[in-house]
Amino acid sequence: MTTVAPLEPEKLCRKTDPAVFKFKTTDELAAPDEWLGQNRAVEAVRFGIGMKRAGYNMFALGPTGAGKHTLVRKFIDEQAATEVFPDDWCYVQNFAEPHKPIALSLPPGRGLIFQKDMERLVEDLKIAIPAAFESDDNRARIDAIETEFNQRSEKAFGDLQKRAGEKSIALVRTPVGMALAPVRDGEVLGPEAFQKLPEDEQKSVQADIETLQQELQAILRDMPRWGKEHREQVRDLTQEITRFAVGHQISEIRAKYQDIPVLLTHLDAVEQDIVEHANDFMAQKPQQPEAMMQQEIGEAATLRRYQVNLLRDHAEPSSGAPVIYENHPTHGNLIGRVEHSSQFGALITDFTLIKPGALHRANGGYLILDARKILMQPFAWEELKRAIKAREIRVESIGQAMSLISTVSLEPTPIPLDVKVVLLGDRSLYYMLSAFDPEFQEIFKVAVDVEEDVERTPESTALFAQFVAGLAKSESLKPLVANAVARVVDHAARLSGDSERLSCHAENIGDLLRESEYWASEAGRETITADDVQQSIDAQIHRADRVRERSQDAIRRGTILIDTTGDAVGQVNGLAVLQLGGFAFGKPSRITASIQLGKGDVVDIERQVELGGPSHSKGVMILAGFLGGRYGIDRPLALKASLAFEQSYGGVDGDSASSTELYAILSALADTPIKQSFAVTGSVNQRGQVQAIGGANEKIEGFFDICRQSKLTGEQGVLIPASNVKHLMLREDVVAAAKAGKFHIYPVETIDQGIEILTGTPAGKRGKNGKYPKNSINGRVEMRLEALADAVHRFNEKGKSENSA
Amino acid sequence: MNGPEPNIRRILVALDSSSTAIHGLEAATGLARRLRAELQGLFVEDDELLQVAALPFTTQVNMTTGGRQPLELSELETQMARLAEAARRRLAAAAERDRITWSFRTVRGRIAHEVASAAESTDLVIVQGGRQGGSAHARLGLPANATVNRVTRSVLILRDGNRVEGQIFVVFDGTAQSEKALRMAVALAHDSNVLTVLLSENTGQNPTELEARALAILGETGKTARMEHFPITTLATLCTHIGKQETGLVVMNAGNPMLSDGDIASLLDPITCTVLLVR
Incomplete structure (x- = not known):
């Protein structure tokens, strides 16, 4: 029987010696000039x-x-x-296609100037254009056009009326237009009076009226043309006046932007549009408040088309x-x-x-x-x-x-x-x-x-201290003394889940420093000490461990069945890790195995009820491979092994319990009890080698807490994969218990090593006869499997004879 | 009337079948509200126009299309009735809004005669004057010289969109009628109106005394005004002067010597603003 010794306490947590730091506080350290890892x-x-x-x-x-x-x-x-700061960009009106605004680029810093230039232009033109139209000269020119137009129609109607009057005919206004009627002595002739006129005169009057009506129609036909000519004259004059008013104002802006041709093109379009819409600058103020509001909105909207929508400006291009x-x-x-x-x-x-x-x-x-x-x-x-x-x-x-x-x-x-x-x-x-x-x-x-972590070497540890110093300075925290930095380094290793690596997770380390400063301040200290760091870690855990407490309480009160003393066949303490928010903790689970006649299946009850994940199922199937490879070379495995996580209702995944499950099966097959003072973690391959798992620290601490709840007997401990030893960064109290011989961590490489520790019985090796020693675990398993195979054979033979009979 | 306030208790607004007449109703109700006067609407179905329509050969030329169309008597009567009803409704709505007392009636007859008759029981007559242009030359309808001249009361001839904005010019020559005109102008002026008193020296009064008299009247009303000495001798000079400015209303005494022979057209044709002839 090989003996695996428990780990030395020093292996359980790799502590940083504060003496490696050559500073008293982090104030003496400069921020690192390279990025940690x-x-x-x-x-x-x-x-x-x-x-x-x-x-x-x-x-x-x-x-x-x-x-x-x-x-x-x-x-x-x-x-x-x-x-160099890039060009400014702005959107301006596209006068040809208003729904497609034009994007213009200007050298950095000039966008804002251009925007202000255009705002000023509009403000100036609001004064300059009305002023131009109100000047005596221009008013006279506009009046002349108006007068000419009015006189034109006046004259036409006046002449018509005169000719009508000469023929004793009057123009008469009707609801929709005008009519012509014969007049005698200033009175319109009624039908009777008209009938009394001589026939020739009647005909003459009718002919005159016909002629005058045609002339009236001709005048009315001409009036739209006169109106059009009048409007064109007014428009041409308006544009001429406006162009003069706008010209020199916009020329000043043009001169400033000679080096930007695209802007000059836009300014040409602006000038032309202003010339065509001079009235927009001369809106009369209506007296009704609603109309005034409407007009103001409309005016603002129309004049907005000359604005510049600066998408990004930069007043200091040198930055x-x-x-x-x-x-x-x-x-x-x-x-x-x-x-x-x-x-x-x-x-x-x-x-x-x-x-x-x-x-x-x-x-x-x-x-x-x-x-x-x-x-x-x-x-x-x-x-x-x-x-x-x-x-x-x-x-x-x-x-x-x-x-x-x-x-x-x-x-x-x-x-x-x-x-x-x-x-x-x-x-x-x-x-x-x-x-x-x-x-x-x-x-x-x-x-x-x-990277979230970095290899833990003397150099990286020193750099980490600078990293801590840099964080503290950047957030104006109190300086950390050397032992505090050492504690932070140890915690960084724990965060990385590896004693040989350091977490450089800035947020987590930053949180730790900020909270440590809080506790230092609470204690009235000017520097952050290791005690403050530890208090910060403890407080973080305490704030988050309500569920862990409830879980441990349920075990203590016997609601969840976990034995930490005694022994039992086909029953092992497994270890799981629960991650709730940012806090992870280990939780023991009872794993049991039962054996029946079968066809070599290992039944994963968790999988059957869809509480087990694929990784867990894979682990269980590997167990069947191990059993077959070790014990089923010359005969079929005639067993059916059922595995269950007792009192597990939330589902399990991962293969870290596969070695545990194998121990339960071997115990059940060998009918050899397993010491319940142990808990086990580790995955196993088909060759029986125990492989590394995650969360080793949390798992060990989880079982330790349960054992301590009742009482540490000195027999208790945890079996972990030997390849996980380097990951151990256990709590101080666990290390202390190990030092005192009250708790043990066994690094296990093979299933045989593990089963020997768990049962106190040699695993056994095949002898020259190809058989395992009878009193070994393997020998007992082999015998049980033979017995099961024989039972199946007898059962099959009996069935055949019954069928043939 | 020499009191501080013009005593206008009843206003007659005269309407006929011209399409523009109805548009003056809003201004009329506004004026009635400000003067706290009763408004009487009078729609005259023009007898002469009906006679024209009765002629067998009469057609009319549509002012909008320039097309010729028959002028049927029955259709004309229907149109007149429709216009009268529209005017009544519009007056009712405006009067209700302005909370003024109002009445409305339709009569058939000669416009000048009917308006003059109805005006006898009122203090002010409002007529729609139209704009410059062809319609001003129509023989019938409002305002015709005959209508305005026959009325013995003050006449407000609404024009240019029926608005009274900008300056109010009142011609003051020191006569009792011009004093009344000044008081009327003060009564009609909004706070936003600039009141300008044109001191007309046609009557040969001393300019200083003329101005002092005008200021005294203004002092009674609590209003201020701009005084302008102007050698106005003819209507043409007056029209040229006020035509150069943003004029909303011209107020003058109907008996002013410039309006010799009641030549209203000589005043209305050159300008576009509203005119109040005070009697």
């Missing part, structure tokens, strides 16, 4: 920033709180500061390229949107209501986005990809993009896009996008893989 990520960021080709956008992947944003932002900020982090990347917040305003119940819009998105603000620089957030926003991901691939920002609503609405809206000219996009997200998200989105790898070619 992030060499790969830093190299990737530098490459991603420097690579200017299309598609070399970045995806920073790593767990939440690992410091992806900080890392990426630092390097991008450094680079952006050395770059470098823009770096934008969009925290709420909706479709509209990303590519911009066209807003509408409600006026008297109608929704209207124009180019001034185009609102820029994050892409506009980041254009020419860098845009940082959370991958999960953008994927959760409808159409935002697709629109981002489309914009990056097309290298242009096209502002359109979701409705427009999906062709869901057909109302008239704006189609702003797309703006060329030159931006480096950085997505931040979990690894799972990155791999999922890589697998399922064929465009993803084409657009985000650079993966910035941010």
Whole structure:
């Protein structure tokens, strides 16, 4: 029988000696000039920033709180500061096609000046144009046209009336027009009086009336033409006056922008439009309040077409390229949107209501986005990809993009896009996008893989101390003394679940430091000590361990059956880890096995009732492989073994209990009791080798807590895979119990080692006769299997004879 | 009338079958409300026009289309009745809104005669004057010289969209009638109106005394006004002067020597603003 010794207490937790630090407090330390454990990520960021080709956008992947944003932002900020601020972009009215606003670019800083120039132009013209029309000269010219028009019609009607009068005929107004009637002595002739006239005179009167009516019709036919000529004359004069008033004002603006030809073209269009719409600058104020409000809104709307909608301005071009982090990347917040305003119940819009998105603000620089957030926003991901691939920002609503609405809206000219996009997200998200989105790898070619832990070496420990010092300084925390840093280092190892690695999860370490400072302040200390760090850790656990307490209480009170003393056949204490929120703890579970006649099956009861996951099922099936490989070489396995996690109602997964389950089966087959003072964890392969599992620390501590609840007997302990020893960073009280010989951790490499510890019986090796020793576990198992096989054989023979009879 | 307030208790608004007449009703009710006067609507079915329609050969030329169409007597009577009803409804609605006392009646006869007769029991007559242009030359309808001249009361001839905005010019020559005109102008003026007193020296009064008299009247009413000495001698000069400015209303004494022979057309043709002839 091989003897596996329990682990030395020193192996249970790798402590950092504060003496390795050559400082008293972290105030003496400078922030690290390199990123802790992030060499790969830093190299990737530098490459991603420097690579200017299309598609070399970045995806920073790593767990939440690992410091992806900080890392990426630092390097991008450094680079952006050395770059030139890009051009300003603005939208202006397209006078030819108002629904397609024109995008103009101006050198950085000049967009705002141009916007103000145009605002001033409109304000000046509101005074200059009315003044031009009110000048004596121009009023006289307008009056002359009006008078000429009036006189023209006056004269026509006057002449007609005169000719009618000469023939004793009068023009008579009717409800819809005019008629002609014979007059004698100033009175209209009635029918009787007319009949009394001589026949020749009657005919003459009728003929005269006919002629005059034709002349009247001719005048009425001419009047629209006169009106048109009159309006054209007024329009030409109005345009002439306006052009003069506008000309020198707009020339001043033109002179300022001679170097931007596209702007000069726009100014030409502005001038022409103002000349054609001079009346917009001369609105009369109505007296009715409602009409006044309507007119003011209308006036503001008409004069808005000369404004400049500046999408992004930059008063200080020297401050470098823009770096934008969009925290709420909706479709509209990303590519911009066209807003509408409600006026008297109608929704209207124009180019001034185009609102820029994050892409506009980041254009020419860098845009940082959370991958999960953008994927959760409808159409935002697709629109981002489309914009990056097309290298242009096209502002359109979701409705427009999906062709869901057909109302008239704006189609702003797309703006060329030159931006480096950085997505931040979990690894799972990155791999999922890589697998399922064929465009993803084409657009985000650079993966910035941010490590969450780093190898624990003297150098990295020293760097970690600087990292802690940097965090403390950046958040203006109290300095940490050396032993406090040592405790933080130990906790970082525990967080990584590996005594040979250190977690560099910035959020978790930052939380620990902030909370430690709180406790230091509560204790009235000026520095953070190891006690403060420990109190912070304890408080974190205490805040989160309500469920653990309830679970342990249920075991203590016998509601959940876990034995920590005595022995039992086919029954082992397994260990599971429950992760609730950010807190994980170990929870013992009783695992039992029962044996029946069968066909070599190992039945996973959890699986049968769909409480077991696929990994767990795989582990159980491996057990069948182990049994078959070891005991079923020369005969079929005639057993059926049933396995159950007793009192488990929430489901199990993972194969970390497979060795435990095997011990239960072997105990049941060998009819040899297992000591209940032990708990077991570890997966097993078909060759009987025990393999590493996760959560070793939590599992050990979980069983320790249960044993301590009753009383530590000195017999209790946990069997763990030997390959998990390096992961041990156990609590102080567990280590102390081990030192005192009250609790033991056994590193196990094989099933045989484990079963010997659990039963106190040798596992046994095959002898030269190919048989295991009879009193060994394996020998007993083999004999039991032979007996089962014989029983099955007899049963089958009996069945055959009965059938033939 | 020499008192501080013009005593206008009843206003007659005269309407005929011209399509523009009805548009003056709103202004008339507004005026009645401000003067706290009763408004009487009078729709005259023009006897002369009916006679014209009775002629067997009469046709009319539509002013909108320029086309010729028959002028049937029966149709004309129907149209007149319809216009009268529309006017009555509109007056009722406006009067109800402005909370004024009102009445309305339709008569058939010669317009000048009927209006003059009805005006006898009122203090002010409102007629629609139309704009410059062809309609002003029509022999019948309002305002015709005959109508305005036959009325013995003050006549307000609404024109230019029936608005009274901008300046109010009142011609003041020191006569009792011009004093009444000044008081009427003050009564009609809004706060937004600029009142300008044109001190006419046609009667040979001392300019300083003329201005002092005008200021004294204004002082009684508590209003202020701009005084303007102007050597106005003819209607043409007056029209040219007020035509150059944003004029909303011209108020003058109907007996002013410039209106010799009651030549209202010489006043109305060159200008477009509303005119009040005070009697």
